Amino acid sequence: xxxxxxxxxxxxxxxxxxxxxxxxxxxxxxxxxxxxxxxxxxxxxxxxxxxxxxxxxxxxxxxxxxxxxxxxxxxxxxxxxxxxxxxxxxxxxxxxxxxxxxxxxxxxxxxxxxxxxxxxxxxxxxxxxxxxxxxxxxxxxxxxxxxxxxxxxxxxxxxxxxxxxxxxxxxxxxxxxxxxxxxxxxxxxxxxxxxxxxxxxxxxxxxxxxxxxxxxxxxxxxxxxxxxxxxxxxxxxxxxxxxxxxxxxxxxxxxxxxxxxxxxxxxxxxxxxxxxxxxxxxxxxxxxxxxxxxxxxxxxxxxxxxxxxxxxxxxxxxxxxxxxxxxxxxxxxxxxxxxxxxxxxxxxxxxxxxxxxxxxxxxxxxxxxxxxxxxxxxxxxxxxxxxxxxxxxxxxxxxxxxxxxxxxxxxxxxxxxxxxxxxxxxxxxxxxxxxxxxxxxxxxxxxxxxxxxxxxxxxxxxxxxxxxxxxxxxxxxxxxxxxxxxxxxxxxxxxxxxxxxxxxxxxxxxxxxxxxxxxxxxxxxxxxx
Numbered sequence: 226x227x228x229x230x231x232x233x234x235x236x237x238x239x240x241x242x243x244x245x246x247x248x249x250x251x252x253x254x255x256x257x258x259x260x261x262x263x264x265x266x267x268x269x270x271x272x273x274x275x276x277x278x279x280x281x282x283x284x285x286x287x288x289x290x291x292x293x294x295x296x297x298x299x300x301x302x303x304x305x306x307x308x309x310x311x312x313x314x315x316x317x318x319x320x321x322x323x324x325x326x327x328x329x330x331x332x333x334x335x336x337x338x339x340x341x342x343x344x345x346x347x348x349x350x351x352x353x354x355x356x357x358x359x360x361x362x363x364x365x366x367x368x369x370x371x372x373x374x375x376x377x378x379x380x381x382x383x384x385x386x387x388x389x390x391x392x393x394x395x396x397x398x399x400x401x402x403x404x405x406x407x408x409x410x411x412x413x414x415x416x417x418x419x420x421x422x423x424x425x426x427x428x429x430x431x432x433x434x435x436x437x438x439x440x441x442x443x444x445x446x447x448x449x450x451x452x453x454x455x456x457x458x459x460x461x462x463x464x465x466x467x468x469x470x471x472x473x474x475x476x477x478x479x480x481x482x483x484x485x486x487x488x489x490x491x492x493x494x495x496x497x498x499x500x501x502x503x504x505x506x507x508x509x510x511x512x513x514x515x516x517x518x519x520x521x522x523x524x525x526x527x528x529x530x531x532x533x534x535x536x537x538x539x540x541x542x543x544x545x546x547x548x549x550x551x552x553x554x555x556x557x558x559x560x561x562x563x564x565x566x567x568x569x570x571x572x573x574x575x576x577x578x579x580x581x582x583x584x585x586x587x588x589x590x591x592x593x594x595x596x597x598x599x600x601x602x603x604x605x606x607x608x609x610x611x612x613x614x615x616x617x618x619x620x621x622x623x624x625x626x627x628x629x630x631x632x633x634x635x636x637x638x639x640x641x642x643x644x645x646x647x648x649x650x651x652x653x654x655x656x657x658x659x660x661x662x663x664x665x666x667x668x669x670x671x672x673x674x675x676x677x678x679x680x681x682x683x684x685x686x687x688x689x690x691x692x693x694x695x696x697x698x699x700x701x702x703x704x705x706x707x708x709x710x711x712x713x714x715x716x717x718x719x720x721x722x723x724x725x726x727x728x729x730x731x732x733x734x735x736x737x738x739x740x741x742x743x744x745x746x747x748x749x750x751x752x753x754x
Contacts, residue, residue, distance in 0.1 A: 228487040229425075231452070231476065232267040232396075232428075232453070234266075234267065235269050235455065236454055237505075238254050238258065238269070238272055239270045239297050240466055241461055241466065244460045247509055249508075251279055258290055260505075261290075262290035262291055263494070266292050266469075267292060268292060268295050269290060269295065270296075271284060271288075271296065271321070272284070272296070273296075273297045274315050274316060274321075275311070275312060275315030281315075281319075286320055287321070292489075293322040293363070294323070296325065297325045297327065299328075300326045300349040300350050300366075301353045301356075303341035303342075303348075303349060304341075306352065307355075307356035310353075323363040324364050324365070325364075325367060326350070326357075326367065327366075327367040328389075329370060330371040330381075331373050331377060332377060333374075334370055347384050350385055350388040351388040354366060354388070363395050364393060364395060365395055368389075371400050372399065373401075373406070375414050386421070390422045395426065397422055398429065399428065399450070402430075402432060403432065404431070404432030404433055404464060406431075407435065407441075408437055409444070411429075411448070412444040413448075415429070415450060416448045418449075419449035419450075424449030428452030429446070429453055429454065430454040432466055433461070433464045433465045433466060439467050443475070446486075453469075457501075457505045458470055458506065458517070470519065473488070474495060477490065478550060492550070495550060495552075496549065498551045499551055503520070512696065520553060527555075569581060571610065572614060575611050575614070577614055577615065589613070592617065593610075596613075600729040602713070602727055605727070606726050611747065621750055624749050624754060625656045628653045629652075630652045630674065632674060633648070634647075635647050635648075648667050648672065649673055650665055650673035650677040650678075651663070651664050652678050652680075654682065656682070657683075661682070663677045663680035664677060670734050671697065671737045671741075674738055675741055678741055679745065682745075685749055685754050688752040691718045692745070692748060693718070695717045695723065696715035697714055698714075699712055709729060709731055710730060712727065712739075713725060714740040714741065722751075724744065727740055
């Protein structure tokens with residue numbers, strides 16, 4: 226059976242840039258466009274040329290991509306021709322293959338936002354599409370607020386969509402701009418629209434304000450659309466857009482879609498999806514969503530002991546697809562709910578060889594549960610768990626001994642006369658009978674401790690030169706004035722390796738120091754120092 230072609234349109238660089246706290250640099254845009262192209266996306270929307278200097282510069286030279294490069298903008302204004310509209314002119318000046326126009330498809334918005342007549346709105350769509358087509362460019366129309374518009378005035382909403390199609394638009398995209406339409410409504414409305422405009426010219430652009438952007442996209446596909454718009458990691462204004470990182474593997478791995486449709490993304494490229502998703506978060510200096518479908522660190526994680534036992538016998542018992550298919554991996558977490566199966570699975574993943582009936586497995590399980598009762602959390606601190614396990618097996622040497630440390634906070638005037646707070650840390654360590662004392666100032670007590678501890682570790686110093694503290698999280702485990710504090714620290718090195726450690730104490734500085742020590746010891750262990 227010949228499969229139908231679904232086209233994928235990414236608007237991360239335009240709609241995704243409207244995410245609160247997201248600010249792409251020009252170089253970010255270029256690199257993300259390259260990543261999307263490598264994945265196999267059909268259309269990459271780069272932004273709004275003419276709206277700001279950065280987007281205008283981005284469109285001054287076409288990126289070296291195989292995907293169609295799309296520029297976004299408004300249809301012509303009422304009262305002037307497309308040939309005399311500066312916005313349309315900016316779009317045609319852009320080095321883009323496709324022009325994506327946006328136009329109101331809700332009569333309420335036409336009156337309130339545009340202040341023109343319904344006929345003028347439809348005329349603007351028709352003339353803008355026709356003008357771009359005559360100039361030799363492909364045209365797409367985003368029918369903004371289409372579903373709300375259809376529910377309010379179906380005749381007008383359809384007129385807008387039909388005007389674009391009749392004048393040569395390659396895709397007429399139905400937008401759930403407010404994100405409040407439900408899947409059954411999307412499916413019913415698209416079914417009606419497909420009676421007027423062929424499905425192979427219809428697209429869906431769903432927002433996620435009810436948490437159903439992905440579901441609405443699939444509802445539209447079932448009803449006939451063959452063009453899906455979305456963003457990486459669901460970026461977008463308010464609650465975000467339909468998440469292509471969730472949509473793509475569903476299209477490729479679920480038989481209902483995989484047997485019926487094909488996309489520009491093949492299974493070999495899908496194996497890089499997790500890495501790409503996390504790379505985007507790195508560009509934005511955000512922590513990846515651990516619970517994201519398919520690509521999250523917890524997407525294939527099992528915590529309960531009875532579940533872990535089943536997963537070890539047959540992963541299909543608790544996995545709907547194989548983690549490797551999307552570049553992820555299976556994790557059997559070590560926690561206070563863990564059983565022997567969890568411990569054995571994690572030891573196997575870490576490359577620790579131990580017999581199933583080894584009594585040390587039970588001792589390790591008891592140790593984990595005792596420590597988690599005190600506030601430790603090993604499910605988020607793989608490195609600390611590995612150190613705990615290997616120490617119990619006698620596989621970790623004592624690299625150095627911290628004899629004492631001290632941290633002092635001082636509020637003082639700097640050389641400019643400004644009042645500042647400065648932390649100073651002193652760390653005294655012993656290595657092979659030699660005592661080393663390091664002093665460092667930092668922005669805070671933990672920063673100062675980190676700098677002092679890593680300032681001079683004698684013969685081990687070369688192994689930790691490239692360490693970088695990436696993330697620092699604090700949680701109060703038990704409330705009150707005698708609260709127990711849990712600190713999780715994530716480190717990385719120049720090879721791209723990342724590892725997490727945990728420390729627990731009633732004193733936040735002590736908890737932090739425990740996590741720092743584990744991080745350095747783990748690095749030395751891996752370096753076979």
